Amino acid sequence: MILLITGGARSGKSGYAEARTLAVPGVPQYIATAQARDAEMSARIAAHQARRGAPWRDHEVPLELVAALAQTDGAGPRLVDCLTLWLANLMEAGRDWRAEGLALAKALGSQQSPVILVTNEVGMGIVPDNALARAYRDAAGWLNQTVAEAADEVHFLVSGLPLKVK
Structure with missing residues (x-):
């Protein structure tokens, strides 16, 4: 089962994804793409880790996502959080x-x-005013479409409420 969960910032995606992952038998594997480059990101990462608690096995994977999926296949359900940070890293x-x-x-x-x-x-707001931000928005749109096509299900979160779109 491949499930893609999308939505805006602070829409409840991560909490929903964690609950869905825990509903699958096996040891949950958390594949984190974020990097703690400043105090704010360090605090966000710590908050995510504290919320998840003990049963999770964490894997920090800023770039080598495909290899991480291969290495963890068979170890339990995997949660990749998130593709847009992975894209920015790439x-x-x-x-x-x-x-x-x-x-x-x-x-x-x-x-x-x-x-x-x-x-x-990231494509539901205003058009960014600089070329780099537009390139990132366009790349994220392409990546999301590509993964959504490969996914069995796609859920869109709005204000903490999931909507199944595929």
Whole structure:
């Protein structure tokens, strides 16, 4: 089972994804793409870890997401949080984000254990005023569409309420 959970910032995606992951038998695997580059991000990461608690096995994976999925397959349900941070990491590292996105979509098709992925819907606001922000928005839209096509289900969260769209 591949489930993509999308929505706006602070829409309840992570909490919903965690609950869905815990509903699947096995030891939950948390594949985190965030990097603690400043105090605010460190605090966010700590809050997520505290909320999850003991049963989770954490894997910090800022770039090598496809390899992490291969390494954790069979270990229990996996929660990837989040694709948009992974994309930002890829772009910052100068990696071919489109090739990496295609590799992810292909890898999702061969997973034995469930994968729940969180992503942000970044294309519903105003058009950004600078080229880098527009390029990121466009890349995130492409990545979300690519993963949504590979997913068995897609849920969109609005104010903490999930809507099944696929």
